[in-house]
Amino acid sequence: MSPVSDPNDSKVTGRRRTSAASASSAKVDVLAGPAADATATIDAGDGRQIVVTDPKAIKALTHRARVLAIDELFGSRSTRTATELAELTGLTPSAMSYHLRELERFGLVKRVSPPEGVVSDGRERHWRATGDSVMTASSGGQPTQLTDYAKTRLDAYREKLIAEIEYREQNRRADSESHAQAYMYFGSLFLDEETEKEFLQRLSELEEEFTARSREAEDPDVPRRRTYYLLSGLPDRSRPFPGEKGISPIPYTP
Known part of the structure; x- marks a missing residue:
């Protein structure tokens, strides 16, 4: 799930949700070297979660190619070369190498040896994610970097959505009997406070369930493909619950 639902808890890849508050009670190892004060590694129970807090580090993520590289490396849990990622992002290998060094x-991300069985001439490095998931968390500053990052991720998802719409339309014209599954739902619900919490919690649990099943699927004879998704629940801030604290209501347009 890729929600940006709270400036203090903004998860950005499809893995188990761990809030910034609960992170304080988990094992946290602050990374040394150039990454110090920028990220921390949290043992989230089901993997290493990388938490990005430094505004400069979050700003470094507001680039389409870096978002795609992060998604590929964290999602695949495998290694990729700059050339392979360049093909994915439409950049040159040298330009992709620069972005990987910035993420490093x-x-x-980190440089690693080629996987076992992969023949390498030594001229190109292999890269791997430093954890199993990544999230951003506010460090108390202005939310500009977080909002810019959210826009970058939404733009990347919008590209995939438009491409899928065009693909399905072409197939519909070629085969009028084709019945593809629905690929996006829009709507709103009027919920009381407890039901709203239950709705969001069940969405999170559903994502966690299928994330686990995705990780556990190891049968090489069963074909699999990546499925992109976006789950988000946004409360109507123009109608706060009684006693709810916060800034002035946001005047949403219906």
């Missing part, structure tokens, strides 16, 4: 500087 903030402790998000």
Whole structure:
């Protein structure tokens, strides 16, 4: 799930949700070197979660190519070369290498040896994510970097959505009997406070369930493909619950 639901808890890749508050009671190892004060590693129970707090590190993520590289490396849990990631992002290998070095500087990726069985001439490095998931968390500053990052991620998802719409339309014209699954739902619900919490919690649990099943699927004879998704629940801030604290209500347009 990729929600940006709270400036203090902004998860950005599809893994188990761990809030910044609960992180204080988990094992946290602050990364040394150039990544110090930028990221921390948390043992989230089901993997190493990389938490990005430094505004400069979050700003470094507001780039389409870096978002795609992060998604590929954290999602695949495997290694990729700059050339492979360049093909994914549409950049040159040298430009992609620069972006990978920037991500390395903030402790998000690292250079590793080629996987076992992979023949390498030694001229190109392999890269791997430094954890199993990544999230951003406010360090108390202005939310500019977080909002810019949210826009970058939404733009990347929008590209995939538009491409999927065009693909399905072309297939519909070629095969009128084709019935594809729905790929996006829009709507709103009127919920009381407890039901709202239950709704968001069940969305989170559903994502966690299928994330676990995705990790556990190891049968090489069963074909699999990556499925992109976006789960988000946004409360109507123009209608705060009685006694709810916060800034002035946001005047949403219906």
